[in-house]
Amino acid sequence: MSQVSKPLINVQNLTRQFPSPDGEEPVTVFENASFEIQRGEFVCIIGHSGCGKSTILNILAGLDEASSGVVLMEDKEISGPSLDRGVVFQNYSLLPWMSALKNVMFGVRARYPSWSKSKVKEHAYKHLSMVGLGEGAEKRKPSQLSGGMRQRVSIARAFAIEPKLLLLDEPFGALDALTRGTIQDELIRVWDDTGQTIFMITHDVDEAILLSDRILLMSNGPYARVAESVVIDIPRPRSRADIIHHKNYYPIRNYLVDFLTSRSKNISVKAANCGDTRDLKPETVRPGLFKEPLSTSDAELKAVDINHSGLTQTQLTGAQ
């Protein structure tokens, strides 16, 4: 990713509060989340449940509103949903009274209202075949499709409207491991072909490493933050079979697991207790470039050794 080009998405000091049920002070889910997404980049966001990942995605989609902070897309503030930002929901969100093809056509027609019916159909069918559906399956209704096939339709619909940014909310969360693998491969292939910018939520560390250029790590809520941005230094094209043999795979994986198991808890506490976190961009970390392999336990120390400008003192003490 070239640093010179303007980012597609610029998220600045995003904060979301929910009114608490007992009418006391509102609950701050996350605070001052700031990050950028470059054009053509595949960014995953990982964090524990309740840290507000889905809320961030919904704000990017325009389905939710931030309490404060802005999201700029090509330097324009976003407000409300738009066809420029396609969404794939975890529960597929297909319209059950329409066939798979009609569901995709629904999206295409919304995007290109001037197209003729045959052109809409052709475009929809092309995208269904891209995710391995067609030859009869397109005529079936969602209830007649397996979970994996439904998610394929949903992905095809999102790609077919050719949005500038594609938002995936744990798209594979409800699928079994085998199906998940196949669809991950398909997603990578389609992403390679289209150069689509993707922002995706996942709980699965391996999935994130396989798919993304960069992983944003969120600390635990409340007062969650986008704490770090981990660059995945593994060349593409990647495949599920080979990626685990790459020398950078385990350093990155250990780093991520370590963050999720221990460090994510402490960062938010620190953030709540002290200091102004405004305009604090997540630290960029490149565990793949660490000189020697790490064990999980000393991952953060090594990270500091190699990446002097990397972790701040706050984060380091927070980790201990």
Place this chain on the structure above:
Amino acid sequence: MSINMKAPILSLILLFGLMGVWEMSTPSVKSAENMTEYEMLMGGASEEARVPPPSAIVTKAVEELSNPFYDNGPNDKGIGIQIAYSLYRVLTGYSMAALIALPLGFLIGMSPLAYKALDPFIQILKPISPLAWMPLALFIIQDSEASAIFVIFICSIWPMLINTAFGVAGVRGDWVNVAKTHELSTLRTAFQVILPAAAPTILTGMRISIGIAWLVIVAAEMLVGGTGIGYYVWNEWNNLDLTSVIFSILVIGVVGMLLDTFFSRVQTALQYQE
């Protein structure tokens, strides 16, 4: 033998069994030669009126159905004409109710405020027997025909209104979000997402309504008089023609079943599986 083959056979056995018992339990009418002079004078009727046997009803049915549309003046019209009058009233009142209930129900379903504000009115008006409106309708409208249609209107509006509002309010948020992320206009969202999503619930309301309307029209026509299947039943009762009464009861059942079957078909066509 599958259950689908056994069931109709059992139905036929029950039908003929019950008709047999009914037929045999009805004493036959003496033929004219054996009557006393007194009996002849009384028109052949015994002292106790008797329910006619099924054979008499079948004969009556064949006779009526072979010429359903004759018209011999106000009190002697074919069964087809009477049914047509009733259907006309039911469908007119029902369509008017649908024209108001469906859009209004849609609005109520879309707006939680309207839902809450109108709920007390609906809850009070809904349980009122439609016939209770009859005197008021007759006084205001001053036309018995239109009053009957109004009674049908008022009885069929509630299930449609409530089910439409309920169905629209219950459309899954995910589907509405799909409409939002695709930048659908309000109108398009209503017709392309919410209407098909709520259609099965709305159709259930329409089916309940047509059932109630058909129940109510018989009673309304008994009150209003003049024409229609309800009037026909009452008129034949006044004529002491129980054969015709039973025959028309059966006709009411068959027409009601056909109306219900029609809506059930439409409902199946619009049903979707999640």
